[in-house]
Amino acid sequence: EAGVTQFPSHSVIEKGQTVTLRCDPISGHDNLYWYRRVMGKEIKFLLHFVKESKQDESGMPNNRFLAERTGGTYSTLKVQPAELEDSGVYFCASSLHYAEAFFGQGTRLTVV
Amino acid sequence: EDQVTQSPEALRLQEGESSSLNCSYTVSGLRGLFWYRQDPGKGPEFLFTLYSAGEEKEKERLKATLTKKESFLHITAPKPEDSATYLCAVHLSTGPQGGKLIFGQGTELSVKP
Numbered sequence: 001e002a003g004v005t006q007f008p009s010h011s012v013i014e015k016g017q018t019v020t021l022r023c024d025p026i027s028g029h030d031n032l033y034w035y036r037r038v039m040g041k042e043i044k045f046l047l048h049f050v051k052e053s054k055q056d057e058s059g060m061p062n063n064r065f066l067a068e069r070t071g072g073t074y075s076t077l078k079v080q081p082a083e084l085e086d087s088g089v090y091f092c093a094s095s096l097h098y099a100e101a102f103f104g105q106g107t108r109l110t111v112v
Numbered sequence: 113e114d115q116v117t118q119s120p121e122a123l124r125l126q127e128g129e130s131s132s133l134n135c136s137y138t139v140s141g142l143r144g145l146f147w148y149r150q151d152p153g154k155g156p157e158f159l160f161t162l163y164s165a166g167e168e169k170e171k172e173r174l175k176a177t178l179t180k181k182e183s184f185l186h187i188t189a190p191k192p193e194d195s196a197t198y199l200c201a202v203h204l205s206t207g208p209q210g211g212k213l214i215f216g217q218g219t220e221l222s223v224k225p
Contacts, residue, residue: 031211043199093155103158
């Protein structure tokens with residue numbers, strides 16, 4: 001069974017540019033989460049989808065971040081325009097109901 | 113404020129030297145406590161879920177326990193391949209269908225042969 005897959009694994013962009021991260025969850029998992037780890041800090045929650053609906057987006061830093069989940073399958077997280085403080089590792093996770101969340105390998109974003 | 117604190121931040125052991133990692137938490141609406149292992153450049157890998165005080169779970173050389181305020185991850189006779197960052201996270205309820213993980217900063221474990 002395929003795990004959670006994230007694309008790209010690394011991205012380096014200039015300040016002010018736009019970047020889109022993609023996450024393919026485990027098939028059949030209705031719950032999809034985005035998390036972020038910035039340098040030296042703990043992993044922090046960004047938002048939670050149940051199927052195609054945003055259940056909780058309380059962790060989104062500001063309106064430069066936009067997450068979507070098409071048809072309850074894959075999800076994208078767009079940062080527009082990117083700022084230096086957006087650098088970090090973005091993780092996607094998926095789960096069945098309230099069971100354990102399985103994480104992808106992460107996308108390392110560097111804004112220069 | 114919901115908070116998860118892990119100690120120590122880093123731990124160096126000799127192969128075969130048993131020890132414990134601590135995760136203390138102050139949260140409301142706890143739905144479960146999770147332990148993950150993370151290797152460099154990879155995402156967190158699920159190890160255990162604990163739901164109630166007194167619960168214990170084991171996997172190979174690892175054993176996780178839970179009280180009302182903290183959890184321990186006991187490592188018995190560790191091997192070099194156990195070297196990794198161990199993450200503790202509490203699962204909080206945010207509504208009928210909502211839930212999120214609050215992570216600690218992790219304990220970086222190094223096991224030398």
